[in-house]
Amino acid sequence: MFTSSRMMTLIKSTLPTMIITMNLNKIMRKNMVEIIKYFSVVHKLVLYSPNVECILQLKSIDILELQYFSCPKDDEDSVLQHLSTVVNDELILNNYQITTINNNNIESLKRIYQRIKRLHLDRLSSQFMKFDNYDHITSLKTKCITNSSSYYFQRFTIYKSRTPIETKPVTLPIHIPQFLSQKHFSSLQELCLNSISIDDEILLNLSKSSKLQILSLKNSDRVTDVGLIALCHQLSKLVVYKLSEITDRSLSHCFMLRDLFISKCPKVRGDCFQILCNTLESIDLGSSLKYIQPNKYFDSYQCFSKIPKVKVSMENYDLENDWDPVNPYSHLPLLTHIDEVHSSSDLSDEILSQFTRIQSLGFGTRGYHTAYTDQGIKQMIENRDPNAGVIEIFILDSNLITDLSLQYLSQVPIQRLEIHCKITAQGMKYLNGIDEIELDLEVTDEHLKNIPNVKSLEFWSKKDGVTATGISYLSNLRFIRISYPNFPLNAFQHLSTIDTLFVDEWEDPIPFHVTQLLKGLVEVFENGDCNFLQPEDDKEDSENKLFLLRNGVSCETY
Structure with missing residues (x-):
């Protein structure tokens, strides 16, 4: 270019x-x-x-x-x-x-x-304290250390498997707490502190001059309501994680809050949500499902039903609750984003019928199950809140599912659908309005003929019968993931419009003339054991890779 x-x-x-x-x-x-x-x-x-x-x-x-x-x-x-x-x-x-x-x-x-204007505190030299004015600083951050570094590819970009909010504490150099407790930052808009050395004295000092809109405080037993109240009045986004001393009192002062993450703050009972639910657009409870449970301090079901996005990790919980003897799934209609459900085999038709606001559902493990049927999908769609919005990601992996489920799902907008069950080519016509599709089934050209508008497509089955003809139907494709080595070489002539190519498995390097066909390519990601651009044991870059690099294409391995 x-x-x-x-x-x-x-x-x-x-x-x-x-x-x-x-x-x-x-x-x-x-x-x-x-x-x-x-x-x-x-x-x-x-x-x-x-x-x-x-x-x-x-x-x-x-x-x-x-x-x-x-x-x-x-x-x-x-x-x-x-x-x-x-x-x-x-x-x-x-x-x-x-x-x-x-x-x-x-x-x-x-x-x-x-x-x-943005300082990363954990690598900030003590020499920075020699300057006499910090009014230009807009952001102060410490780094986050998570327990997991796994990645997945979705929506054209690599993301970590979970937002790195629940993190380990960082040990800060001794000059950093002194720096924060003595200096003024009149333009400060974002403050993210993750350390046991953070205390009320620091927060009170920062509150004197800042214009804080985003605040993240993690892993400190020295932060109390006093420090948090001093900073919270103008906040639009707040993260509080493992703050053992804060209570509902400080959170109730966040009058302008739109986005809240709260987890493992044991003294927060939940009555603050009676105030927060009137302004919140999104709340993430992390792995603290306790705030959903009704108690004598507030009506949790009424409060959370007012919040458009309610996210929770079920890593340490079953989908059934232990507080409602009449309906153990009574909390599910409140949730829009559910992460870390142990297995998709935990689903049933009854559970699906309770997902009236679901937008995203993630599993620890998934595969072919017989836990739910078309009837469960039908009830989920029939019971759906008309204001629930777009389904961001949904997974079908029960081998009792038929084309009927796709027909039911076509009644609501879906951004990404992952199919791990037998669907006919005729059933694929119901997917034509979905931008991102993952297929783990025996795909044929007829399957692809019915989804010409798909923008992102991932193939996982090694029994696919796809030819160049099938790929030629995908005129709007921008991203493709190939997870089996028998993908037809002559199909690449129809991939000149894609900007991202992801290859999990490939046997022999592609010929150079095939590489030249990928005219619109911006990024290539390939497995470290993959031979797509060159043999994995080659130390020198191949003609394929050099050609792409010289044309501005990013070539990455994972």
Whole structure:
């Protein structure tokens, strides 16, 4: 795309409003140094793994974000001085810590320091405390450490299997609590602190001058209602996790709150939800289902039914509750997003009929089961709240399911549907309005003929009978995942429009002429044991991979 003079003219004319992301891997680096010279005016530029030479080519950037930037200590001062002249508004440094601030250069570094608006506290040098003004800082964060690093691919992007909210505490350097309790940040909008050393003194100091809208506090027994109340009046988003001393009193002061995550805060009884339910658009209870349970302090069912999105993890619970002897599923109509259900075999027709607001349902394990039927799907749709909105993701994996379930589901908008049961080609016509489909069945060309509008498609069965003809029907496809090695090579001629290709299994590298067919490709993800672009034991990059890299395609393994 960068070799065309017409394309270059177009790019240069739109640079002032463009956001550009580049992955400067070792293959592309020589070319990218030349390309960066043309970026005289860019609104936002995101560079992955840039070297010093690339940085020094930059001329004028409103917002510059550097990911995985590594700078030799001897070059740091000159690089920072250069950045202070080319970055107009904000410099975002991820995974990098400035180390050369000292009494001799602190004055000369003030300009670039004023461009750094988001501070990552756990890698913040004590030298940063030498500056006398922090009014430009908009975000202060500590990192999150989770127990899991698993990933899944959905909606064209890699996501962690669960939002990293429930995290381990971080040990902060001793100068950080001192920094937070002594300095003022008049422009602070976001504060995310995850450490046992966070206390009320810090929060009270930060409340004196900040304009806080987003607050996340985790893993501290030294934060009480006093500290939280000082910061909560203007909040739109709040995360409280493992805060043993806060109560309903402080949460009741969050008069403008729209988004709340709360889990493992034992002194919160729940009566605060009588106030919060009037403004909340989303609440995530993590693994603390106790707030759903009715008690003498408030009517939980009435409160949670007012909140459009109610999320919960069932990791430590059964779908049945233990507080309602008449209806053990009486809480299910309140929930919109349910994560970590032990197994899809836990479902039944009765349970499905209670999912009147469900938008997303995730399982620990799934497969072919006989736990629910078409009747359960029918009742779920018939009982559905008319204001429940789009079903973001739903999974069909009972071998008692037929095409009838697809007909019932076609009555509501669905973003992603995963099918792990036998569906006929005729039944696929009910899926034509769904953007993302995962198929774990014996797919034929006739199946694909009935979903020409699908944008994301994943194949999982190794018994598929798909040919190039079937792929040719998918004129709107943008993402495809191939999980079996007998996918027809001549089908790639019909994939020129896709931007993302995900390959789980492949035997022999594809011929070079096939690679050339993938004209619209932006990203390729392949299994580390996969031979799609080249044999897995090859140390040098193949002609296939070099061709893609030189054309700006990101090639990743997982």
